[in-house]
Amino acid sequence: MDKVYIVYWSQTGNTQAMAEAIAKGVTDAGKEAVLKFVTEASLDELKQAKAFALGCPAMGAEVLEEMDMEPFVADVETFAAGKTIALFGSYGWGDGLWMRDWVERMSGSGATVMNGEGLMCQEVPDASALAECESLGKQLAAL
Ligand SMILES: Cc1cc2nc3c(=O)[nH]c(=O)nc-3n(C[C@H](O)[C@H](O)[C@H](O)COP(=O)(O)O)c2cc1C
Numbered sequence: 001m002d003k004v005y006i007v008y009w010s011q012t013g014n015t016q017a018m019a020e021a022i023a024k025g026v027t028d029a030g031k032e033a034v035l036k037f038v039t040e041a042s043l044d045e046l047k048q049a050k051a052f053a054l055g056c057p058a059m060g061a062e063v064l065e066e067m068d069m070e071p072f073v074a075d076v077e078t079f080a081a082g083k084t085i086a087l088f089g090s091y092g093w094g095d096g097l098w099m100r101d102w103v104e105r106m107s108g109s110g111a112t113v114m115n116g117e118g119l120m121c122q123e124v125p126d127a128s129a130l131a132e133c134e135s136l137g138k139q140l141a142a143l
Pocket residue numbers: 009010011012013014015016057058059060061062063090091092093094095096122123124
C-alpha cells in the first residue's frame with residue numbers, strides 16, 4: 001500500500017500522540033501516512049484501502065467517543081469485511097474493556113484486527129508505547 005490512513009479521535013492529545021507515532025512508523029518504512037482527525041476523514045478513502053488504523057480513547061463508561069467516532073466506526077463496520085484494521089487508543093483507569101469490545105466488534109464485521117488485539121496505553125504514551133506505535137505503523141506499511 002502506498003498510502004496508509006490513520007483515523008483517530010482524541011480530546012487531550014494522548015491518542016493523537018499514538019497516531020502520530022504510527023504515522024512515523026509508516027513514513028520510516030517508506031510509505032505515505034495520511035493522518036486524519038475523524039471529522040476530517042473520508043469513508044470512501046477507507047473503502048479503497050485494504051488496511052488502515054483507527055484510534056480512540058476509552059470514553060463514557062468504556063465506550064468509544066459517541067459524537068463523532070462511534071458513528072464513524074458504525075459506518076466502517078458496513079464495509080470492514082476482508083480488511084485489516086489496526087486499533088489503538090489511550091485509556092485512564094479501566095482495564096481495556098472498551099478496546100476488547102471494539103476488537104470483537106470489528107472482528108464480528110469480518111475484519112482482521114492487526115495482531116488480534118488493540119494497541120493500548122495508559123494516559124500519555126511513554127517512550128516504549130510510542131515505539132510500539134511506530135512498529136504498528138511499520139507493520140501496516142508492509143501490507
Ligand atoms: C468523559 C471521559 C470518560 C472517560 N472514560 C474512561 C473509561 O471509561 N475508561 C478508562 O479507562 N478511561 C476513561 N477516560 C480516560 C481517558 O480514556 C484517558 O484520559 C485518555 O488518555 C484520553 O485520551 P486522549 O488524550 O486521546 O483524549 C475517560 C475520560 C473522559 C474525559
